[in-house]
Every structure is written in structure tokens, then in C-alpha cells.
Amino acid sequence: MSEEQALETEKPKDNEIAVSGILDILQNKTGQLLDPARNGKTKPSDPFVPRELIKRFKLKKGNFIEAKALHNDKFPNPKVRFIEKVDGATIEERKGRYSFQQMVSVAPDEQIRLEAKDGRVTTRIMDLFCPIGKGTRGLIVAPPRTGKTTLLHDIAHGVIENHPECHCIVLLVDERPEEVTDFKRSVDAEIYASSNDEELSNHLRLAELAIERAKRLVEAGKDVVFLLDSITRLARAYNAASGKGGRTMTGGLDVRALEKPRQLFSAARNCEEGGSLTIIATALIETGSKMDDLIFQEFKGTGNMEMVLDRKAAELRLWPAINLNASGTRKEELLLSGKSLEGAQFLRRALAGQKIEDAAEAMIDRFSQTKSNEEFLKLLDR
Numbered sequence: 001m002s003e004e005q006a007l008e009t010e011k012p013k014d015n016e017i018a019v020s021g022i023l024d025i026l027q028n029k030t031g032q033l034l035d036p037a038r039n040g041k042t043k044p045s046d047p048f049v050p051r052e053l054i055k056r057f058k059l060k061k062g063n064f065i066e067a068k069a070l071h072n073d074k075f076p077n078p079k080v081r082f083i084e085k086v087d088g089a090t091i092e093e094r095k096g097r098y099s100f101q102q103m104v105s106v107a108p109d110e111q112i113r114l115e116a117k118d119g120r121v122t123t124r125i126m127d128l129f130c131p132i133g134k135g136t137r138g139l140i141v142a143p144p145r146t147g148k149t150t151l152l153h154d155i156a157h158g159v160i161e162n163h164p165e166c167h168c169i170v171l172l173v174d175e176r177p178e179e180v181t182d183f184k185r186s187v188d189a190e191i192y193a194s195s196n197d198e199e200l201s202n203h204l205r206l207a208e209l210a211i212e213r214a215k216r217l218v219e220a221g222k223d224v225v226f227l228l229d230s231i232t233r234l235a236r237a238y239n240a241a242s243g244k245g246g247r248t249m250t251g252g253l254d255v256r257a258l259e260k261p262r263q264l265f266s267a268a269r270n271c272e273e274g275g276s277l278t279i280i281a282t283a284l285i286e287t288g289s290k291m292d293d294l295i296f297q298e299f300k301g302t303g304n305m306e307m308v309l310d311r312k313a314a315e316l317r318l319w320p321a322i323n324l325n326a327s328g329t330r331k332e333e334l335l336l337s338g339k340s341l342e343g344a345q346f347l348r349r350a351l352a353g354q355k356i357e358d359a360a361e362a363m364i365d366r367f368s369q370t371k372s373n374e375e376f377l378k379l380l381d382r
Helices: 053-057 120-131 149-164 177-186 201-220 231-241 259-266 290-299 311-315 337-350 356-368 373-382
Strands: 017-026 031-034 063-069 079-086 137-142 167-177 190-195 223-229 268-269 276-284 306-308
Touching: 031 063, 053 259, 063 177, 079 223, 120 356, 137 149, 149 167, 149 177, 149 223, 149 276, 167 177, 167 201, 167 231, 177 190, 190 201, 190 306, 201 223, 201 231, 201 259, 201 276, 201 306, 223 231, 231 259, 231 290, 259 276, 259 290, 276 290, 311 356, 337 356, 356 373
Parallel strands: 137 276, 137 306, 167 190, 167 223, 223 276
Antiparallel strands: 017 031, 017 063, 063 079, 268 276
């Protein structure tokens, strides 16, 4: 046992137990280990991490800690006394790691393929017209009831099916309770969820814990796909928490309310040193709220991928209800092969003059005639 690994150097005790969990650092600089299976929720029996250990080993919020702890009958939670591993590495192994802010960000150059074996059209269309790469910062811009949450489901399934090397994290903020349950049961990912019957402070705590968890995984060299529903509700929550101390813009939005959501969204990057953080967030428009429109305008253009959904196409029950002309990915040539790029550009030109809903219907009809994008591209060659 090295001097650096233990807070105390005494022999193991009878009441010593093995504990593990995601580190959440509290305002008083102490920490607690959260069970990943509980979606970021806390309980009184969560292991306690002393501030001395956090400071000594430079632990950060979001680290996955494996440790030994002492159980005391006077307290409901055990106290961590010995750190074994941090994010799968020993204390010695993690010494040379870069911190997230030190990593060099480069343009995404490796595509994350979302096309599923069942041939669902939504992700097949995304693969060609709004390709996602490792490190993409993407927005799904959607009016209400246009299928944005279903689209996130499909993206999560595509990532899990095609990219086992990617760690998928889903953050649901101020979401309907039944949607939270549906995600938990149908998506095999690390889920952080705060439904709309929970306190405002819980929305913010979970959002910060989820993004810090993603950063720690990237520091460990992992490729992370982070799905957020929605950045609009997250910004609303920060606005409500900001109080009335600052200047207020049009629509009742505090000047500083978007600072944290913007930092979260901007964390997406492809790191030159290895590892990547891909963030796909939904943004609400056409809700009748000036605040929502202002939030979208603040984030518009900050990403390198936008997929815009259309209300009229959704009313005609066209899925995905995509506005093809307004959707796309910057530097898509780095992600798509020559044949895929040519096919996507050909179809864009062919449908450019049509109404949004007519173009969506024609495109969905063509995709539905084939079972895969490979088959679809062969059909275009004829």
C-alpha cells in the first residue's frame, strides 16, 4: 500500500467495506459517491468522501471512484478511507493524464454511424444529411410535437448498436415523468434524469454532474456521446435560479442565465490527445414564448451540426419531419465517403425547390423503398 493511496496507514478493519460510485462534490468541499443505477439521485446511505482525500488526490466531480470505506453504526453512510481506483486507473496511472481544459480540440473526422439493423428511416437520413462525428456539437431544432425525443431515442440506439467503444450519457432536464421512465427502460445508457415534478435545484445539480462525468471519461481517453433533452429547459432552469439581481433581456431572460448552458454545450470536442465528447442537444422553437426563441437564437450557429424539424411535416405524420434545406453538418466532407457525399448532395439539389413538407415526403418515400443506405445509394446510381 503506497503512502499516496491511503488517508490512514492502519491495517484493514473488520467493518471495512468495498464501495464505488460517481463522485459528487458538495458546497462544503466534501463528497459523496452516487450509484450510477440511480440516475444521479442521492440517498442518505451514499458513501461519504472527506475533503482531505479529495484535495490530496485531486479528485473531481464526475470521477468514478472504487474505494474502501469504514462503516460506523452512528452514521447511515460509510466513510471512505482508502482510494483504490479512479475511472479505472490507479493513482499512479492517472498522474500523466491531461485535464479536459488542456486537451487540444480539432474538427470531427470520424463518423458515428447511426443506421440500425432494423432499417429505421430517421437515423439513416441523419447519416447522410446531418452526419455526426466524434466531437460533433449538434442541435436538433424542433417545434413541439415534432418527434425530437423519439429522434434522441433512435440516436441512442444507433450509437449503442454500432459503436460499443462509445459511452452514451443521456441528460433529461425538466422532462415529463413518463418520458423519463421510457428512456430508463428502453435505452441502455448512463441516464441522468430530473422530471418536471422535481425541484429546480435538482435540475441544475444533475446537469452539472452529468457533464462533469462526461469530461472525466474523456480525460480517461473514452469517446462519449452526450444526449441532452432539452437545452431550452436547462436554460430556463438557470434563468429561474439566477433570481432578479442581474439585467433582464427581452422575454424575461437574465443576462447571465445562458452562461452555464453555453459552457455545457461548448464542451463538445474531438481531442487530439485521444477521446472525444459528442453533444447532441434539442432546442425548442415556435412555443409562443419569447424566452424560448431568444435561447435558440443564442445557441444558433454555435454548433457544427443542425437538424431542423418542421411542424407542418409533422402534422402530415412524416417522420422524421425534417427541413432538409435548413439542416446539415459543417465540414461534412470529413465524415462522409465520396459516394455518400455525392448521393446526399444530388438529393439536396433535386429537392431544393420543393416545399419543406413535399421534400420530406419525397425523401422518406425513397428511403422507405430500401432497407439500408448502401442499397439506397445504389438506387440513386441507376
